[in-house]
Amino acid sequence: MTITHDVRATxxxxxxxxxxxHSELTxxxxxVWTAGNVSARVPGHDLMVIKPSGVSYxxxxxxxxxxxxxxxxxxxxxxxxxSDTAAQAYVYRHMPDVGGVVHTHSTYxxxxxxxxxxxxxVLTMMADEFGGPVPVGPFALIGDDSIGRGIVETLQGSRSPxxxxxxxxxxxxGTNARSxxxxxxxxxxxxxxxxxxxxxxxxxxxxxxxxxxxxxxxQNVYGQ
Amino acid sequence: MTITHDVRATxxxxxxxxxxxHSELTxxxxxVWTAGNVSARVPGHDLMVIKPSGVSYxxxxxxxxxxxxxxxxxxxxxxxxxSDTAAQAYVYRHMPDVGGVVHTHSTYxxxxxxxxxxxxxVLTMMADEFGGPVPVGPFALIGDDSIGRGIVETLQGSRSPxxxxxxxxxxxxGTNARSxxxxxxxxxxxxxxxxxxxxxxxxxxxxxxxxxxxxxxxQNVYGQ
Amino acid sequence: MTITHDVRATxxxxxxxxxxxHSELTxxxxxVWTAGNVSARVPGHDLMVIKPSGVSYxxxxxxxxxxxxxxxxxxxxxxxxxSDTAAQAYVYRHMPDVGGVVHTHSTYxxxxxxxxxxxxxVLTMMADEFGGPVPVGPFALIGDDSIGRGIVETLQGSRSPxxxxxxxxxxxxGTNARSxxxxxxxxxxxxxxxxxxxxxxxxxxxxxxxxxxxxxxxQNVYGQ
Amino acid sequence: MTITHDVRATxxxxxxxxxxxHSELTxxxxxVWTAGNVSARVPGHDLMVIKPSGVSYxxxxxxxxxxxxxxxxxxxxxxxxxSDTAAQAYVYRHMPDVGGVVHTHSTYxxxxxxxxxxxxxVLTMMADEFGGPVPVGPFALIGDDSIGRGIVETLQGSRSPxxxxxxxxxxxxGTNARSxxxxxxxxxxxxxxxxxxxxxxxxxxxxxxxxxxxxxxxQNVYGQ
Numbered sequence: 097m098t099i100t101h102d103v104r105a106t107x108x109x110x111x112x113x114x115x116x117x118h119s120e121l122t123x124x125x126x127x128v129w130t131a132g133n134v135s136a137r138v139p140g141h142d143l144m145v146i147k148p149s150g151v152s153y154x155x156x157x158x159x160x161x162x163x164x165x166x167x168x169x170x171x172x173x174x175x176x177x178x179s180d181t182a183a184q185a186y187v188y189r190h191m192p193d194v195g196g197v198v199h200t201h202s203t204y205x206x207x208x209x210x211x212x213x214x215x216x217x218v219l220t221m222m223a224d225e226f227g228g229p230v231p232v233g234p235f236a237l238i239g240d241d242s243i244g245r246g247i248v249e250t251l252q253g254s255r256s257p258x259x260x261x262x263x264x265x266x267x268x269x270g271t272n273a274r275s276x277x278x279x280x281x282x283x284x285x286x287x288x289x290x291x292x293x294x295x296x297x298x299x300x301x302x303x304x305x306x307x308x309x310x311x312x313x314x315q316n317v318y319g320q
Numbered sequence: 321m322t323i324t325h326d327v328r329a330t331x332x333x334x335x336x337x338x339x340x341x342h343s344e345l346t347x348x349x350x351x352v353w354t355a356g357n358v359s360a361r362v363p364g365h366d367l368m369v370i371k372p373s374g375v376s377y378x379x380x381x382x383x384x385x386x387x388x389x390x391x392x393x394x395x396x397x398x399x400x401x402x403s404d405t406a407a408q409a410y411v412y413r414h415m416p417d418v419g420g421v422v423h424t425h426s427t428y429x430x431x432x433x434x435x436x437x438x439x440x441x442v443l444t445m446m447a448d449e450f451g452g453p454v455p456v457g458p459f460a461l462i463g464d465d466s467i468g469r470g471i472v473e474t475l476q477g478s479r480s481p482x483x484x485x486x487x488x489x490x491x492x493x494g495t496n497a498r499s500x501x502x503x504x505x506x507x508x509x510x511x512x513x514x515x516x517x518x519x520x521x522x523x524x525x526x527x528x529x530x531x532x533x534x535x536x537x538x539q540n541v542y543g544q
Numbered sequence: 545m546t547i548t549h550d551v552r553a554t555x556x557x558x559x560x561x562x563x564x565x566h567s568e569l570t571x572x573x574x575x576v577w578t579a580g581n582v583s584a585r586v587p588g589h590d591l592m593v594i595k596p597s598g599v600s601y602x603x604x605x606x607x608x609x610x611x612x613x614x615x616x617x618x619x620x621x622x623x624x625x626x627s628d629t630a631a632q633a634y635v636y637r638h639m640p641d642v643g644g645v646v647h648t649h650s651t652y653x654x655x656x657x658x659x660x661x662x663x664x665x666v667l668t669m670m671a672d673e674f675g676g677p678v679p680v681g682p683f684a685l686i687g688d689d690s691i692g693r694g695i696v697e698t699l700q701g702s703r704s705p706x707x708x709x710x711x712x713x714x715x716x717x718g719t720n721a722r723s724x725x726x727x728x729x730x731x732x733x734x735x736x737x738x739x740x741x742x743x744x745x746x747x748x749x750x751x752x753x754x755x756x757x758x759x760x761x762x763q764n765v766y767g768q
Numbered sequence: 769m770t771i772t773h774d775v776r777a778t779x780x781x782x783x784x785x786x787x788x789x790h791s792e793l794t795x796x797x798x799x800v801w802t803a804g805n806v807s808a809r810v811p812g813h814d815l816m817v818i819k820p821s822g823v824s825y826x827x828x829x830x831x832x833x834x835x836x837x838x839x840x841x842x843x844x845x846x847x848x849x850x851s852d853t854a855a856q857a858y859v860y861r862h863m864p865d866v867g868g869v870v871h872t873h874s875t876y877x878x879x880x881x882x883x884x885x886x887x888x889x890v891l892t893m894m895a896d897e898f899g900g901p902v903p904v905g906p907f908a909l910i911g912d913d914s915i916g917r918g919i920v921e922t923l924q925g926s927r928s929p930x931x932x933x934x935x936x937x938x939x940x941x942g943t944n945a946r947s948x949x950x951x952x953x954x955x956x957x958x959x960x961x962x963x964x965x966x967x968x969x970x971x972x973x974x975x976x977x978x979x980x981x982x983x984x985x986x987q988n989v990y991g992q
Binding site: 320 | 352353354355374399403425427428430431432435437459461462463486487488489515518519
Binding site: 572666733746750754765 | 800803820822847851884907909910911936966
């Protein structure tokens with residue numbers, strides 16, 4: 097594969113961005129040790145940038161990020177890529193609007209995942225960001241396309257940018273890596289708040305049309 | 321609107337104060353990503369200073385705070401103000417003694433809010449600060465005055481400086497922005513402690529006249 | 545009261561120590577805003593050093609600590625002392641071996657306190673430090689000797705260096721301020737661990753003679 | 769015992785490593801005050817390096833680590849070694865492949881330990897790292913070989929690198945000190961996630977052959 101000078105600059109910027117975004121995973125305590133990662137698509141190319149496998153967050157540098165093609169094969173990098181590379185490559189191949197993917201085992205979201213139970217949409221903030229429940233994907237072993245396929249099939253049937261893979265953890269997506277990280281952060285936050293709400297009773301449901309109203313406004317009006 | 325030199329100095333100081341107070345929201349983990357904000361009234365003027373919408377806490381500067389009138393319209397600022405500006409402006413218009421307003425989705429308080437359940441006053445610290453239960457306000461969609469009206473009507477019937485808006489989160493008030501932040505911090509603290517107490521049984525009630533006695537002393541004697 | 549040159553040096557050192565120990569309260573998240581304090585007896589004198597009332601932990605300096613007599617009256621200091629001064633002075637007057645007192649509303653311990661339920665001794669670490677359950681003291685309003693008396697009467701019937709005052713929070717003692725802070729830290733830690741243990745079933749009891757054996761060893765052998 | 773120049777260099781490096789690894793225990797909040805420690809075997813020698821007893825994590829230096837023989841007797845060091853030295857020495861004597869041992873009272877793991885309940889393997893991450901449930905060892909008093917013997921007998925019947933000692937806490941092992949620390953971090957993480965999962969229902973079991981498949985892959989493929 098020939099990489100032109102222009103793409104070089106894009107890749108270089110994405111290496112720095114992907115590397116830096118891991119500090120949001122540690123800031124919000126979504127990960128322990130080395131168990132979580134961020135990737136980004138190289139826009140317009142069948143390439144992605146992803147964390148190396150088993151490297152501590154403190155030791156990450158832009159240069160240590162691994163450049164892979166969308167079959168998950170290494171194109172450039174001295175280190176082996178995340179063991180989640182194949183799953184994330186599958187997502188990029190099948191969801192052309194996705195520019196970033198994040199994987200964590202964040203505590204509360206993974207607890208819902210271990211019960212194979214979707215997080216019900218009982219918070220306005222959750223309606224804003226997820227537009228409904230956070231759905232559950234299938235149990236899938238690592239090693240073939242079953243994780244990637246489970247992520248894609250579940251997310252394509254939902255407004256949610258995050259999926260709880262059964263007994264496993266969270267995969268989140270976004271138009272870029274930063275928005276995928278935001279979805280991972282918000283997913284854990286609503287997983288925790290709804291868990292705690294449910295411990296002492298039943299949250300009040302929000303009617304579907306109001307969930308939709310909140311979602312539409314937030315996607316179009318919020319922010320700068 | 322003409323802004324005189326004297327008011328300029330006040331606004332400049334409030335921009336710095338409001339900006340800086342957001343670090344208390346992150347210190348006590350009341351907010352994730354960009355989901356919470358602080359505002360302050362410009363004393364003696366129909367103006368308020370508030371966080372810009374969707375900007376990360378790390379990136380806030382005094383200059384990026386937005387000056388609005390009390391209809392929530394921008395008077396000065398390059399950025400769009402918080403999407404909660406209309407609600408907070410409503411509070412300033414209808415509660416003349418309020419000098420600061422804070423909004424968060426802090427975890428435990430929002431869990432109570434999602435069940436539409438007031439936090440019972442079973443802690444002396446809660447009697448001190450809240451003078452009784454933390455009340456619940458109505459479910460209200462963003463976009464008109466219904467959030468602002470819900471906040472004001474609920475707080476006017478209570479000693480509490482904080483209200484749990486159903487399925488949504490916390491709004492707190494104070495004579496200035498700092499005391500509104502304090503109320504937001506204390507609200508999450510009592511929401512968490514009473515939640516945990518209730519998980520394993522029933523807290524001992526505190527008789528109403530003792531709640532009142534604690535509240536009166538604290539409001540008049542505590543601090544410098 | 546005449547304060548000699550020698551006592552001056554002691555007081556100066558205690559001001560620095562008491563001030564610095566507040567950073568352990570924030571490090572272990574035992575306190576929010578200004579709601580907790582440390583004091584130390586001036587050995588051999590009817591004097592104590594304590595945190596000023598309502599001052600933020602970030603703003604504490606050795607000079608801002610307040611010197612009081614053991615009736616709780618200010619001897620030296622520009623600021624009003626903690627509103628817990630009277631209670632802590634009572635402890636120093638009635639427990640001559642106590643050199644330090646700490647007060648917090650730490651979350652899990654205060655949750656047990658709000659149910660008026662002692663923390664059962666089901667952890668070896670708890671046997672080491674507390675020698676049995678952490679006991680509950682009476683509900684008592686601030687303003688006279690009832691809090692101090694409740695602390696003293698409860699601790700005199702127990703090996704525990706910490707007491708849960710009903711609906712209120714924790715008071716802990718030690719031969720000096722540092723050991724009282726340690727007891728406050730350990731009290732929250734065991735309150736949290738036993739709470740979590742109890743959420744999913746019943747901890748295995750530890751027989752009394754083994755609690756005693758652990759306590760005796762730890763008090764005599766542990767550390768340097 | 770004569771210590772040759774070559775072994776000196778190894779011991780010096782291990783002192784620095786063991787000292788530094790304690791910062792992972794505090795980073796992940798596995799320990800409070802001084803209640804937890806790391807040790808490492810000196811490869812090829814009947815020697816170990818361990819934390820001194822009762823010293824604050826902030827005050828640890830490589831030089832303050834204590835060199836002991838595998839009977840737990842001090843070989844070099846001005847300070848008394850951890851009170852867990854005898855138990856850890858027993859592990860090194862009876863498990864020749866173990867190069868590092870860690871002891872904590874981390875909250876969620878200790879909660880399971882206080883109920884004498886193994887943590888069921890319901891997370892893929894747990895299958896990866898532990899290869900099955902985290903087992904429970906016997907109640908054992910400090911002072912003879914009963915803690916060490918309980919650790920060894922429990923771990924020898926399990927794939928897990930961590931054991932929950934009843935009413936006590938966690939001991940974890942690894943081929944070196946860093947991998948033992950990783951096991952301690954992961955043990956608390958899965959103890960917390962499975963606890964939270966269980967609070968609202970029953971996690972979906974993972975069939976044994978899939979646990980084995982995940983364990984085998986992770987031990988052989990993950991990382992660099």
